[in-house]
Amino acid sequence: MIDLEVPRKFRPLVEQARGMAEEVFRPISRKYDLAEHEYPQELDLLSALIDGMGSAGAGQGAGASSSTRAKDEHEGGVAAVGSGRRHAAGAEVRNGSNMSSVLSILETCRGDVGLTLSIPRQGLGNAAIAAVANEEQKARYRGKWAAMAITEPDTGSDSGAIRTTAVRDGDEYVLNGEKIFVTSGERAELVVVWATLDRSLGKQAIKSFVVRRDNPGLRLVRLEHKLGIRASDTAAFHLDDCRVPAQDLLGDPEITTAGGFGGAMQTFDNTRPLVAAMALGLTRACLDTATELLAGAGVTVDWDRPAYAQSAAAARLLQMEADYESAHLLTLRAAWMADNGRPNSMEASMAKAKAGRTCVNVALACVELAGATGYSERELLEKWARDSKILDIFEGTQQIQLLVIARRLLGMSSSELK
């Protein structure tokens, strides 16, 4: 039966996440925007709370992408977030962990995107582990905070062209190369590093390795100063003869034409809806604040009257809410498909593309509508406008999403549609 409302059983979870956003994130949002690279101590308490909720079975998935608490298999179970568990398609329609992750991340990002990215043990690396690791590895990394290191100075979107190498040496791999833009790279306990076993074999030879942060071969060289999401640390690493136990290679160590890179790339099918949800949360924050400010100025939206028969500001708000609705539903659809065992690569990219462009457009427009109040640091609108831009970039830029969608629609490979 067609129903596009937020599932009833997830409403308590949404309320919880919303409370966290309003009570914990918002009050310290500006503080860590100004104090870039300072560790938000407040989050330690919070993550204890999240862990507590997890063990009580009440609110699993209240944070960002954890991968390690996926155990509740029955219908109605709110399993861990971004766990990437794909359920076999069955007769019964399910709303599972992918949906609950999207809903809870949306709420926490309504509070603050940078702080959401900084919740301990909820890193994107955890999503990668969940998507690719075997059971033994999942058990071994349980409860650890994992960052994700893909990008290199010379390869951004073209992640198939990475240069970091991994050479087998006895029971170990030796990694050499340079990684940049590692979210939570300083704070995480583990870093999932993409490296190639043989550059001449192309994408199939790319594997992901779990590297302990205290590995002496993994050297933090720099923390970036950024346009936005300043509460989240973004690190650059050098890997100099970094020795990693062979058992820390995620998934299949063989270079096969199938799987391999594809397997690593599958991480994105699970994380893109999550980043879309982050964009939705930020968009929601902007719209709520702008709506409140404009109401104070005597402008409210009439949903029934045509947009052109209302004030320009009201018409703009109406259009922005419409695009938010569209992005929101595309994101819920992508999560719903994952929860029901349907391939969602294209739909995940559609969600990310729409949510990414919408959040930047809305954030910048809300600054404009609020004028000096929007542009000044007195409100958070200017911060959200700065934060928003990353959401149309990381986990695949707008342009990469469009490529994924178009290739799928046209039935073209990456060598045909470059």
Add this chain to the structure above:
Amino acid sequence: MAITSPSLAERSQRLGLRLISKVGGLPVMADPKVRGRAERILNRGAHGGFKAQVAVGRAFTKSAGSGAATRPATTRRSGRFDLTPTEDQQMLQQAASDLADEVIRPAGSRADAERAVPDEVRDAMQQMGLALVGVPVELGGIAEERSAVAGVLVLEQLARGDMGIAVSQMATAAVATALALYGDSDQQATYLPHFTGDEPVTAAALALQEPQPLFDPFDLVTTAVAQGDSLVLNGTKALVANADRAEIFVVSAMVDGEARLVVVEAATEGVTIEDDPAMGVRAAHTGRVVLTDVTVPTTNVLGTTDDHRDAVRRGRVAWAAAACGTARAVLDQVTAYARERKAFGEPIGQRQAVAFMIADIAVELDGLRLATLKAASRLDAATDAAQVVGEVRALTATHAVQIGSHAVQMLGGHGFVKEFDNERWYRDLRGAGVLEGTLLV
């Protein structure tokens, strides 16, 4: 791509039979209740037979109803996010989809040029009974409960075939749906048999639009002033579907300062029809209905102020559904075209400038479609739909139009000439976000 082969009529007749065998084979048809419904949908033309083209101006003899109006029941929510249509909805969707592919799409170009739906297409569509999707079983229709979602799924498919033809046929259905949703028992008893019976009206129209710029459906120029037991109507309704053939109009007018719906029989004195051809939806043969001191009984007021508001909302959702269907036709066609058409030595789809336009079409279409379904499911569950309907309208007015523009751009000069459907899609998609009323889900 006009196909005017004589086999069209033949094909449309065979289609009904094929559908019966196709749908009849589904496991769900073992359920006698479902089977009964399917038979009602697919077989309406079989008993009684159609006597179309009854002269405009038949007398609608007042009938007294049983006292309480019959209303389609609201749906019960599952509380679970789900995009799977019910079995009933899938059946309707499939029937409409086959009709679109086999009958409507091939006739689209001709219907647009002639500003008329070819007889054989009309017959095929009437036989399917899809026009009664909004009328409850108790009133002779096929709806078990509120059916905005079913209406969206059907309209989407029909408009994937051709928006003009879909609008022309479903415009009459809109009046039947309005009577089912808003009519009192006397109004239902008087008018609905003329939609569900053996001699259905040639056409009927829900006329909300007016010609003035910045038209606001809640702030009308048309007025209905009480004089004793009568209302006297004055005003002009624009772009009314099948205005010259309609036997009944449901018009909107200001009654005591509030917008309301009023039933006006076409034969009433003071009703004149002017031709009003438009940029698109030309198969619907739009006209103006000019009301000059038209006097109707006060009992012709249909529903409440809230019902008028509900009708405006349902009309917008219906237009969005039609836009989704036409946009789907665009996406399917430009995708195939970009794979085949070569320029600079390779298929144009291999260029990002082209591929990204196609991706944009897909993203905005899916977002609009999901929002449309959300609005419809809220209407069915009788929960607050105001905001999401407003959003759906805004998405239709911006993105559906952009998709129409892309449809022509993608083919360049070929998109601009009538050899392809694209220029018609461009014209039709502009209408979907502009027009009010006419359709209803």
